[in-house]
Amino acid sequence: MRLRRPSIPYIIWMVVFTLVPIVLILFYALTDRSGSFSVEAFTKAVGYSDVFLRSIWIAFISTLICLVIAYPMGYIMSRQKRSVQNFLTMIIMIPMWMNFLLRIYAWVTLLQNRGPIDTMLSIFGIHTQLIGNQGAVILGMVYEYLPFMILPLYTVMSKIDTRLIEAAGDLGANKFGVMRKVVFPLSIPGIISGITMVFVPTASTFLVAQYLGGTNDIMIGDVIDKIFWSDHNTGSAIALILMVAILIFLVILNFFGDEEAIAA
Amino acid sequence: MKKLSKLYTALIIFFMYMPIIVLVIFSFNDGKTTVWKGFTLKWYADLFRDSQIMSALWNTLLVAVLASAIATVIGTMAAIGINNFSGKKRLLLQNMSNISILSPDVVTGVSLMLMFTIAGVAFHFQMGFWTVLLAHITFCTPFVVLSVLPRIRHMDYSLYEAALDLGCNQWQAFRKVVVHELMPGIFTGFLMSFTYSLDDFVITYFTRGASFQTLSIQIYTMTHQRISPKINALSALMFVVIIVLMVIINVKDRKAEKRMGE
Known part of the structure; x- marks a missing residue:
């Protein structure tokens, strides 16, 4: 049973279908159309730095909103009876199984001009453009990824022993104190994995901004989609920068998480 | 509460x-806009008559079943192997899955597309069903590895040895003890692979040709x-299917829990 051999197909698979493609991206990013070494692709990629910054900004705001909305929900869920917990988990998971594009399309339907919300608002004499701006993009992101924040928070918080919370109360902590000194420190692993699961896809997603945003709201994923088909080199450079940026973010986040966990 | x-x-x-x-409601709307024009089922009829959608549905299911089955086999084997590595090599393999x-x-998506394009020129093939299947296996397998690994760590090896002592050959002992012990992890991995494959848009988009x-x-x-x-009708149908599946899974879990309780 102490065999290592069964992992060989996987190792080969990962080398061929994960490592080789990444090396190819690196190669294309560092060459020009003729295949000779060049940093031209990176210079062109730098031209999209405003889109990069916007993507990070949108991802940051969306993640923050998700966290703020999901935290109380995760806590409420974790303090219920077992059967209620299971039921609520199911309720939260069902929309995740809906196709990603259909969920975005639902918001296009809702927010469009003369759509249900627009019509309702105009009854009250409010006329605003609901779709085609950054707010709509962020709303779409929050909607897409909220379950990915709620579930890890809930999972971690459901492991917090209720007696600990009661003990803190008995020892004189008020509700805020209990939250700050007991629940929050113990929920940090959930916060970290929630942020990971929301930030990475929001920063790199494409289509959400195309569907809900205006022409000035496109994100870095959209740029990759747009230029990769015609210019492999610049597309590769942008993809590479995106991947490295996200890996650095994850390393920092996990480092931060470890420190916090030790301090607590 | x-x-x-x-x-x-x-x-x-x-x-x-x-x-x-809201999408479900509008799927019954006899009009193309979001203004209510009366009840109709015509979008559903249109949907079922759309041969493109029906063949796309078949392709999706075919890829999902094949990709998750193959990923489950490769991933389970990998997890067993990885567990027997130690130190840095093991960490490297686990990090590879995480990354x-x-x-x-x-x-x-784009990195696989690059490779398939180049390989396609070299070996004279075009992207299509096979490249999508390979891509799906690639992103599904790590999920299987990650869901099986913790199970293996908690497995008791003496059970396997006992099976050998009691007259099983290696294959029988593997099948009856190891696979049986790992089954919950294998099942979770399969289910995750299946759902991710069904839901995937981005990677398919780049590798489909x-x-x-x-x-x-x-x-x-x-x-x-x-x-x-028709999209609304499609959404409504998918929504109903998902709810039914979820309820079935939950009821099954509930029953399993009760049996465990007894």
Whole structure:
């Protein structure tokens, strides 16, 4: 049973279908159309730095909103009876199984001009453009990824022993104190994995901004989609920068998480 | 539940379900816009008559079943192997799986597309069903590895040895003891692979070539044109299927829990 051999197909698979493609991206990013070494692709990629910054900004705001909305929900869920917990988990998971594009399309339907919300608002004499701006993009992101924040928070918080919370109360902590000194420190692993699961896809997603945003709201994923088909080199450079940026973010986040966990 | 908690939960559920419910309502609307023109089932009839959508549905299921089955086999074997590595090598293998899960879909998609394009020129093939299948196996397998690994760590090796002592050959002992012990992890891995494969748009989009259609790609084409209320009908049907599946799984779990309790 102490065999290592069964992992060989996987190792080969990962080398061929994960490592080789990444090396190819690196190669294309560092060459020009003729295949000779060049940093031209990176210079062109730098031209999209405003889109990069916007993507990070949108991802940051969306993640923050998700966290703020999901935290109380995760806590409420974790303090219920077992059967209620299971039921609520199911309720939260069902929309995740809906196709990603259909969920975005639902918001296009809702927010469009003369759509249900627009019509309702105009009854009250409010006329605003609901779709085609950054707010709509962020709303779409929050909607897409909220379950990915709620579930890890809930999972971690459901492991917090209720007696600990009661003990803190008995020892004189008020509700805020209990939250700050007991629940929050113990929920940090959930916060970290929630942020990971929301930030990475929001920063790199494409289509959400195309569907809900205006022409000035496109994100870095959209740029990759747009230029990769015609210019492999610049597309590769942008993809590479995106991947490295996200890996650095994850390393920092996990480092931060470890420190916090030790301090607590 | 306290009142405030109840209200909050209700608000979250409203936020998550309202858009889907609106699509479901409009799937019965006898008109192409979001103005109510009366009840109809014609979009559903249109949907079932649309041979493109039906073949896309078939392709999606075929890829999902094959990819998750193959990923489950490779991933389970990998987990058994990885568990027997130690130290840095093991860490390297585990991190390889983690990186492949965490790297953005767009990057996975374009990098695979690059490779398939180059390989296609070298070996004279075009992207299509096979490249999509290979890509799906690639992103599914790490999920299987990650869900099986913790199970192996808690497995008792003496059980396997006992099976050998009691007259099983290696294969029988593997099948009857190891696979049996790992089954919950294997099943979770399979289920995750299956759902991710069904739901994938980005990676399929980059590796499908010119003509291979899956449901996600079909939905992309339809939503991009934003004209056909058939999308609403499709959403409604998918929503119902998902709810039914979830209820079945939950009831099964509940029964299993009860049996464990007894």
